[in-house]
Amino acid sequence: MSIDDLIINGSFETGTLAPWTGSSASITSQYSHAGSYSARLAGGNANSFVFQFVPVQANNRYEFIASLSKIGAALSPIISISVGYYDAASTFLGYGLIITIPSGRLPIADNGEWLEIYGNTSAAPAGATQALILINKLPQAGSPDVLTDDVELLEVNVIGVPGATGATGVTGATGAAGATGATGATGAAGATGATGATGAIGATGATGATGATGVTGVTGATGPAGGATGATGATGPQGPTGPTGSVEPNPFHVYVQAGAVGGNGTQANPFGTIQEGVTAVSPTGTVHILGGTYLVSSTITVNKQGVIIKGYPDTLIVLQAAVIAFLVTGEGVTIQGLTVTSDNPYAIEFIQFAGTNHKLIDNVIYGPPQAGDSSNWVVNRGFVSQGNVTNLIVQDNILYSLRQPAYLNPNSTGFIINNVVFNSRGWVVDRAIFVFSGNSWGIPENAVDIALLIGTPTGAPYDPLTALSNNNSNATISDQR
Numbered sequence: 001m002s003i004d005d006l007i008i009n010g011s012f013e014t015g016t017l018a019p020w021t022g023s024s025a026s027i028t029s030q031y032s033h034a035g036s037y038s039a040r041l042a043g044g045n046a047n048s049f050v051f052q053f054v055p056v057q058a059n060n061r062y063e064f065i066a067s068l069s070k071i072g073a074a075l076s077p078i079i080s081i082s083v084g085y086y087d088a089a090s091t092f093l094g095y096g097l098i099i100t101i102p103s104g105r106l107p108i109a110d111n112g113e114w115l116e117i118y119g120n121t122s123a124a125p126a127g128a129t130q131a132l133i134l135i136n137k138l139p140q141a142g143s144p145d146v147l148t149d150d151v152e153l154l155e156v157n158v159i160g161v162p163g164a165t166g167a168t169g170v171t172g173a174t175g176a177a178g179a180t181g182a183t184g185a186t187g188a189a190g191a192t193g194a195t196g197a198t199g200a201i202g203a204t205g206a207t208g209a210t211g212a213t214g215v216t217g218v219t220g221a222t223g224p225a226g227g228a229t230g231a232t233g234a235t236g237p238q239g240p241t242g243p244t245g246s247v248e249p250n251p252f253h254v255y256v257q258a259g260a261v262g263g264n265g266t267q268a269n270p271f272g273t274i275q276e277g278v279t280a281v282s283p284t285g286t287v288h289i290l291g292g293t294y295l296v297s298s299t300i301t302v303n304k305q306g307v308i309i310k311g312y313p314d315t316l317i318v319l320q321a322a323v324i325a326f327l328v329t330g331e332g333v334t335i336q337g338l339t340v341t342s343d344n345p346y347a348i349e350f351i352q353f354a355g356t357n358h359k360l361i362d363n364v365i366y367g368p369p370q371a372g373d374s375s376n377w378v379v380n381r382g383f384v385s386q387g388n389v390t391n392l393i394v395q396d397n398i399l400y401s402l403r404q405p406a407y408l409n410p411n412s413t414g415f416i417i418n419n420v421v422f423n424s425r426g427w428v429v430d431r432a433i434f435v436f437s438g439n440s441w442g443i444p445e446n447a448v449d450i451a452l453l454i455g456t457p458t459g460a461p462y463d464p465l466t467a468l469s470n471n472n473s474n475a476t477i478s479d480q481r
Helices: 274-280 465-470
Strands: 002-005 021-023 025-028 038-041 048-055 063-070 079-086 092-101 115-120 130-137 146-157 253-256 286-289 292-296 300-302 308-311 315-319 326-328 334-336 339-342 349-353 359-361 364-366 381-385 392-395 398-400 404-408 413-417 420-422 427-429 433-437 450-452 477-479
Touching: 021 025, 025 048, 038 048, 048 146, 063 079, 063 092, 092 115, 130 146, 253 274, 274 286, 274 300, 339 349, 465 477
Parallel strands: 253 286, 286 308, 292 315, 300 326, 308 334, 315 339, 326 349, 334 359, 339 364, 349 381, 359 392, 364 398, 381 404, 392 413, 398 420, 404 427, 413 433, 427 450, 450 477
Antiparallel strands: 002 146, 021 048, 025 038, 038 146, 048 130, 063 115, 063 146, 079 092, 079 130
């Protein structure tokens, strides 16, 4: 049996990236997991990545290994690692492995600490001849540079089949008995016997008679009163502390923790479901969705003015039915800091907006892998705007592995700013008015980045198309107007 590493220069010991292809990536000799070099992915708002194609064989499975760290103490960004299968014509056939490392998980390289990642791929599908290995540092304001080193994709090859074990040989004859050994030396003399018992103690003599009691003397006169009153004695010890009072729920800060039972919405005793938190929060309040996995099979309706739905670094929402996960109505609702996905591809959007002045900020929304060309995928979407939506702000989100990141319905308006989208068929604008600015695109590439459907207005904010493309990282635009 042999084990082959299909990745070339996975430890970057050539001092160059080649044959890796990178964006906002470089080689450094300042840090390494082993050896002298590692690859450095730029932090902050840069979409940084390295990738390499390697040969594979259909039906084979592979083991992926990599080491990751960060430079400095700032909160590390989300890291997406994937192994995607392609045929000889470079047609995408499906994912063999997707690993998402949440924000804040990487150790500090300055301390000599690295996170080692291990994963096993699914079998390469029929027709697969190559795999794309992608390590992608997603944009996050203020995030540190990320290091990767010792990247491997291992293939096990069995060489020949071992022959059958031969028959057991005949047992040999028993050898002759050896000569009797010499008599041992005489043992040491036994211990001295115990000392005899001590004789009995003699009897005690008789007690003498008690003398007569003397006559009581005359009582003396009372003496004069004593001097001044003495000083006050020290204060006695403090009594026991009374019981701690209970913390009353604050309707403007409601807490939710996956799996909690019988809570009242305080941080010490949170609710167990997001809908409980939304029901309890007051308008303009915040529902804090603490770290954990939240399984959603019915729609969560958010209909209170100014409410913030706030996730934390380990907050994961998993949709388990073909229903809208969040229906946002009313005015001024913010959804922030959530990671949202589903257990299967469902022909539905994760979030639907109705009303005015809503915000979708700093979320990660992605679908499960779907095989084949994206034109045949289930139509799952990150979000949809209803026709009455105005001033919807969508900013600093990451959306990927979806048929569409969003469908913007007629007469809805807003801003799409500084988001990252990849492995989709792009933003779909259907007679809506949205300003696109600062958006960027990852790998695998989108079929198109922005699609302008029939009836969508000409002129600002979409024309000239060259300006729209230049303002959004050279976006590929499908103009169907």
